[in-house]
Amino acid sequence: MFLSEHQSKELLAQYGVPVPSGRLARSPEEAEQRCSEFPARKYVVKAQITAGGRGLAGGVRFAATPSAVADEARRMLGTTLVTAQTGADGEHVAAVSVEEALDLAASFFVAFVLDPASGQPMLLASSEGGVEFEQRQQMDPDTVKTMILDEDGPAARDALAGFLARIGIEGEAPQDILFAARKAFVDTDMALLEINPFARTGGGAWVAIDAKITLDGSALFRHPEFESLTEKQGLSATEMEAQKNDINLVRMDGNIGVVVNGAGLGLATNDMVYDAGGTPANFMDIRTTATSFDIAKGVSLLLDQPRARVILLNVHGGGMTACDTVAEGISFAYSRSDRKLPVVARLAGQNAEWGIRILKDRQIPVEVFDTMSGAVGRAVELAG
Missing domain, CATH: 3.30.470.20 (ATP-grasp fold, B domain)
Structure with missing residues (x-):
């Protein structure tokens, strides 16, 4: 988080x-008023987003007077700030921090x-x-x-x-x-x-x-x-919805929807997709506490992503997340969606065989591979 x-x-x-003296403000008028709470010789106005790189993108501005603080806040608030870390979509500026500018x-x-x-x-x-x-x-x-x-x-x-x-x-x-x-x-x-x-x-x-x-x-x-x-x-509305369902999800610009349990496995899977010439549509980490219904919600979010052309399912069952739980989530999501993207699956570990049987018996359009490299290669092929 x-x-x-x-x-x-x-x-x-x-x-x-x-830390420097400072206050949060959500309007130009509030920003100007905040200056009276910590008189300073000079102020700095900072856009409050979670990504870095604000300074080079115009998200940090100096101001000599409270009225100038209000002007700078007016320029930032309500805008979308695009930095090297936000991606092309940028991040909405809903608040600014007004601080004492130090020498x-x-x-x-x-x-x-x-x-x-x-x-x-x-x-x-x-x-x-x-x-x-x-x-x-x-x-x-x-x-x-x-x-x-x-x-x-x-x-x-x-x-x-x-x-x-x-x-x-x-x-x-x-x-x-x-x-x-x-x-x-x-x-x-x-x-x-x-x-x-x-x-x-x-x-x-x-x-x-x-x-x-x-x-x-x-x-x-x-x-x-x-x-x-x-x-x-x-977070975006999609990422917030995923969080509520025990799934860490970050949207990306590619066309391969990735369904993975575990942050490390998720990063490795995305790296393999890039190495094979593909581009992931997301990063996903299914938490150990996620139920099949939570997983279904996460998969539904991927099916709703227009750019996605294929679902790459890479799961290693173990602990509290078994392969059949993830397969049930896939099945639930597909039963509720009119969009039936092809699924390329690699399942290993706890209940892997049962998970594969669920996908096939529920008539999910699935191709099963024994290795990660095989599954990734086929997903990239289908996406291309």
């Missing part, structure tokens, strides 16, 4: 991470992700922070340094101090902030925490100028306090 910048910094502030002496990039090998928080950092960080990182991947950051303690402090010194960050204050950010990352089950820029002001203070957080959707059952944020994360 993606959080906007305003939500991300609000969460970090609860853990003691310094920055130095800017850095820091982020936390989960290290897949150790299961521990990994700190990523670079001396090349700011709006053009991604372009610089693509040109020189070595600009980002990494370390496993253990819980706060003398040994972890020494290791962090040495690591930060190599990228030009010194002093106790930035260490305190990064340990606070690590605690937030662990406590709230984040999948990604990115602070860019992590900046030192002209007065020597360290501040998280911008932040982006992705929460682990599979861990939301541990965090009922985040449930109200689900409807505010900027």
